[in-house]
Amino acid sequence: MPDYAIWLTLGVFAVTVVLMTVRPGGMNEAIPTALGGAVLLAAGIVPLAKLADVFEVAGGAAFTILSAVLMAIVLDGIGGFRWVAGNLAYRAQGSGYRLYWLVVLFCFAMTLFFNNDGSILVTTPVIIRLCGMLELDMRQKIPYLLSGALVATASSAPIGVGSLTNVMSLHYAGLDLDRYTAYMLVPSVLAIAAIAGTLLVCFRHDIPRSVATFPGGPPTAEKVPYGYHSRMLVDRLADCRETTTRTPLHAHPLPSGNHSFVDWRRFRYCIATVVLFRAGLFLAEDVGIAAELLALCGVLALLAARFYRIGTGIGDVFARMSWHVLLLAFGIAIIVEAFRDAGAVAMLADRLAPYANAGDGQAVAAAGLTLAALSSALHQLPSVLIGAMSMAEMGLDPQTMQLAYFAGMIGSGIGSLLTPAGTLAMLLWMSLLRKHQIAFTWKAYIKTSIVVIPVGLLVGLCSLYGWAKLIA
Template sequence: MTVLAVALLGVVLVGAVTRPRGLPEASAAIPAAVVVLAVGLLSPQRAWAEVAELGPTVGFLAAVLVLAHLADAEGVFRWAGGELARHSRGRPQRLFLLVLLTAAVTTAVLSLDATVVLLTPVVLDTARRLGARPAPHAFACAHLANSGSLLLPVANLTNLLALKATGLTFLGFAGLMLLPQLAVLVVEYVGLRLVFRTDLAAPAEEPPAPEEPPLPRFAVAVLALTLAGFAASSPLGIEPVWVAVAGALVLAARTVATRRTRVLDVLLAASPLFCLFVLALGVVVAAVTDRGLGDLVAGLLPAGTSFPALLGLAAIAAVLANVVNNLPATLVLLAALGPTPATGAVLAVLIGVNIGPNLTPVGSLATLLWRRVLAARETPAPLGTFTVAGLATVPLGVVSAVAALWLTLTLTG
């Protein structure tokens, strides 16, 4: 039965990575979850408990995807592209730094999916319009979609799972992860600048006058208030999904009324099939965990929150993320840590599953989606370049982030 559970997880992951004939990720995950129940790998009660546990997190994911779609319809990303072009002054190195910072902010506020799907095309268009080589800026978006998701709970689905495991407030989480996030940003900047030094040194063509789309004040205000709402509601025990839904409803009312988008587009932006994929994946991973993988992983995890222990947790998490993808890895590792894990242990795991996927193209679903975005725009993303960029940033990024986390935990007690 253990072999069957692992085989089903393999089928789900292969289906999500390859998407044969363009089928959605859920096309493999839902049948696999049905088989899990049909053959008794998981009881219906256990499966329902897993779905109920993931429900608020998945609901939040849907709401944030809608928020990102509405922000795009309101022109937030067009405005960002205009600002990137204006402030870069035609200099590729300056554009690269601005793209890296913009990707980090976009990931933190609107999640890594917004950075991959909405910001990356804008960055590519901006680089080409300025006559700069697109590769450094495209890779900055890919890397910061993953490694830039440490700061806020809303940045990544893995963060929401970790937040629930630790019991931290929104601001408490951000306070502990601020220094690790800054450390990773420095590593990413230096590492990617080194890897793409030739592209960034190439002189840009004479750029045309940059477009200056107006600042979409209403949309930016709603996003800012939504972010503030996350921080304010967390100590009150209000799930972040309700704040995200409220922000999405307010912004949707205006965006639909002004015909910048349609109701159908808003519903599709919630990506219901992907949400079903996450729930079905949770059921399959629960079956694998209960059938022995959880005990195996638990036996490998170091105990305590010393620097070597935190580094070991992060390293194991990074490796597992690149083997089975970061979302299943997070579910398995959190289960292996037990019902009352140490906060430092959970955050070390989070560092591994968020930074680690930059080492291989299959480490996270966001990276796979980024490759599709580049393919649609005929922008190459060679495996060799991806690997070199990962080796230049991931190992040092993990060590730096863990060191910063250990220092923060030590100083805060």
């Protein structure tokens, strides 16, 4: 590749990362990646003949992620997450610390069911609503909001379909979901537990010892008349506002179960569909079924049930979809292809190869720490894809290559949380806080993450090394 092409590739990448981070004028993250990819295509740095390969990598991954987001929107539309907020408050039983762990588990589960971006869209409004119901002040809200966001984002690491980054990188590494989960589940869960525990220590003076209790029992669902439109049943969580009516400390402002307006039958059906969809992704590979086809079946099943129960079409659901994920995936894939052609991938492979060949411990440390640094500084998605391609080109034996790849995934999944700019999920979380007028600065974020994230990263990498030895 000529020198001008290398400099143009580096320039496009730098501008793209800056615009994704700063987002001037509220710019969508997909716009700079799409423009960057278009520039590289127009300049001939990435040949048009490679678009088919790009589509193979980005198209299926983006569609799988979009299907999970759509499922979350359908569940939101029937009031499922409003019901969750009430149950979290009830099951806390007046304990702020119990509530903390319930929020952590809720955010962890939502990422496993959907993905990290979809989980942030779901869990953040729920936690904001929950804090409003419990009448927590700003200092008391932050431990729940920040812990929920960090856990929700980090929880993409245990399974291969937890984020767009994971799905795309699996293709470059040539791995399947079963092997990914076998190696990553235990170390990632231990790392997430370490993050949650360290956050609890950091916020021990801010988490209230006691919170308001729920009168009576947990909220239950009411039978909804056929044809009653879902948007008339519940308030959209994204537009919820804190209650302005002050209530006694031990009285809860959430209405009783008879007014919860959750279509319980459809809620159970949707949850069952989501669980079957996530489990089916692992089974599909064994029988040669494409993940995108399974995702399409899950989406159609939910939309059909929605139409049958409330008689509405798909227009409102599609209007709330994150269609920009398609542009984001294609743009990033094109930029990464340009990086490969520019020699950046080979250069990184040359730098890491001596450490990777020195032994499994050195391979884990080198890959994990390198991708943690790249992801926190340059953004997770392009860093992981470049790292995955580099490891594939090192000429390592399959076992060492896979171990280095898994270490890189932990490094990027945990290390990217060092700054809000490391992942799209955290940038989205910061924008949701601004929308709800919750003041939380980058300085305040980094003040906590600089303590918490290194602990989680160290636990994750050490656990991976030990777990790989155990199951080898």
